[in-house]
Amino acid sequence: MEHCIADVLEVVGDRWALLIVRETALGLRRFDQLQASTGAPRQVLTDRLHRLTAAGLLETRPYRVPGQRTRNEYVLTDAGIDLLPVLSALSDWGERHLAEGTLPEIVYRHSSCGGRVTATLQCECGEQIDPHGRLIAEVRR
Template sequence: MQTDPVADVLEIVGDRWALRVVRDVALGLRRFDDLHRSTGAPRTVLADRLRRLTDAGILSPRSYRVPGARTRSEYALTTAGVDLLPVLAALSDWGERHRPGGGEPEIVYRHIGCGGRVTATLQCECGRTTAPGDRLVAQVNR
């Protein structure tokens, strides 16, 4: 039986809010109220996305308690969540090339090792790196 990885991934992160939550957790926002302010997602939608991302293994919740308040959760990226950062970098890269808004982007993706800006590239199984203008083809794997 064959699967469709793109469709499978879009079931988890393919709505308006999910990747924004992943991006904001990567930026250091961990708590519900901070994520609510940052994303602007309705509270019920944000709660649902946090649950779905946790169930999918993209976020990991950790309990915390402020004195005098109930126990709450804060979130961190799992390995699977960190593995989504190149996808976000690629989407950002595409957006800068094809949806120019003028000026520098608010968020950029950088290499931790040297601090340089990251751009999206693909590598063929033959070892060659593709450029944004290179032609790719999608085909059914039979």
């Protein structure tokens, strides 16, 4: 089954969905934590969590605080983790084109060496591609 960018945007094409993925990747897993960190209205957050879970980007795990009812926390699936390069690319783009002279909100770093991680285009042959040069888009309809 072929997917077009419009299908992807149906799932992650708004600010709340991508912020939820980012915050979950940073270790925030509970509804109240996600609401506080994203600023999403409760109903919007509920809707996006359901959408991201149904799409397979998040999964729920039960937890229970003593004296309270069992609730769910949210964790990224492999599909959700696969969105991290997209978030890195958006952050890189924003730093270059929107926020000249300001520090980025989040810097992605390699845990082994501490170096900064950036998103790049790479061919399956391993060669890094310059998007201003030798990039060809093949349209399949």
